[in-house]
Amino acid sequence: MSEPTGAARRRGPFKVGDQVQLTDPKGRHYTFTLEAGKQFHTHKGAFSHDELIGASEGSVVRTTGNVAYLALRPLLPDYVLSMPRGAAVVYPKDAGQILAFADIFAGARVVEAGVGSGALSAFLLRAVGDHGMLHSYERRQDFADIAQGNVERYFGGPHPAWTLTVGDLQDNLSDTEVDRVVLDMLAPWETLEAVSKALVPGGIMCAYVATTTQLARTVESIREIGCFAEPQPWESMVRNWHVEGLAVRPDHRMIGHTGFLVTARRLADGVEPPMRRRRPSKGAYGEDYEGPNKERGSGQA
Known part of the structure; x- marks a missing residue:
């Protein structure tokens, strides 16, 4: 039985073509690709790539300046x-949340809109596996080219589950019986009609947006289209901790706001979403509101 795409690059001794991440004594990272006969140079000296070729992952190499570097993939x-990068990447903390809360499973049929630099595509492909499907749509050819190079570099070549189309999702989406749709784009509400036609009942739509105005427009548009259960919006923040003896405290810096996530489940055809029991707070749909449910501002909430 053949190994899943890219698995052979994740284990065993280092070999030519592998990517190596060096960590210096101060915790700084340096990444390069192993090539026979080449040298890696630092301001603290150099060492030959050949010292790592055939060595076990987790080895330590020393430069000519006698500085030790830990070598891992x-x-x-x-x-x-x-x-x-062509466009900003989806941060790992958000990619992990998308994989978990959009319930991306092995063998899933997934559509992605907004490939950017290919970060989320790589996470999705590793989750759906060789027997799943990821069809990614990207409006810009230059972003698509960068994403394709990044994804193929990570997996060691083309991934059998991946199709990349240059063009707008709403104009080009032809996939049917899709399990999940992930939208990383400026105006995800513009795609909802096409997405709702492609998703299977119970399927999940997940949108990644940057601003509160995008978040509000996305959530209200999902409610308005009427074929999704109540959307769930949230964001996550990551704070590392410093642990040194009795000095245990939060790090001074953290990964704060990167984006908002919204998920919603596709209802069965012809089913109306149950009425929400919670009434909007006073003024939520006031005169200044310009979203899709604007009529609520006239006292119909």
Whole structure:
């Protein structure tokens, strides 16, 4: 039985073509690709790639300046934060939440809109596996080219489950019986009609947006279209901790706001969503509100 795509690059001794992540004594990372006969240079000296070829992952190499570097393969979160970028990447903390709360499973049929630099595509492909499907749509050819290069570099070549189309999702979506749709784009509400036709009943739509105005417009548009259960919006923040003897405290810096996530389940055809019991707070749909449910501002809430 053949190994899943990219699995052979994740284990065993280092070999030519592998990516290596070095960690210096101060915790700084340096990533490069192993090539026979080449040298890696730092401001603290150099060492030959040949010293790592055939060595076990987790080995330590020393430069000519006698500085020790720990050598490991970069994890996918490390890779996406250091790879070439066209557009901003989906941060690993958000990619992990998308995989969990959009319930991306092995063999799933997934549509993605807004490929950016390919970070989320790599996470999704690893989750759906060789026998799933990921059909990604990207409006810009230059972003699509960068994303394709990044994804293929990570997996060691083309992934059998991946199709990349250059164009707008709402104009080009032809997939049917889709299990999940992930939208990383400026105006996800513009795609809801096409998405609702592609998703199976019970399928999940997940949108990743950057601003509160996008979040509000997305949630209200999902409610208005009427074929999804109540949307669930949230954001996550990550704070590392410093632990050194009795000095245990939060780090001074944290990964705060990167984006908002919204998920919603597709209802069966012809079913209306149950009436929400919670009444909007006073003024939620006031005169200044310009969203899709604007009529609520006239006292119909």
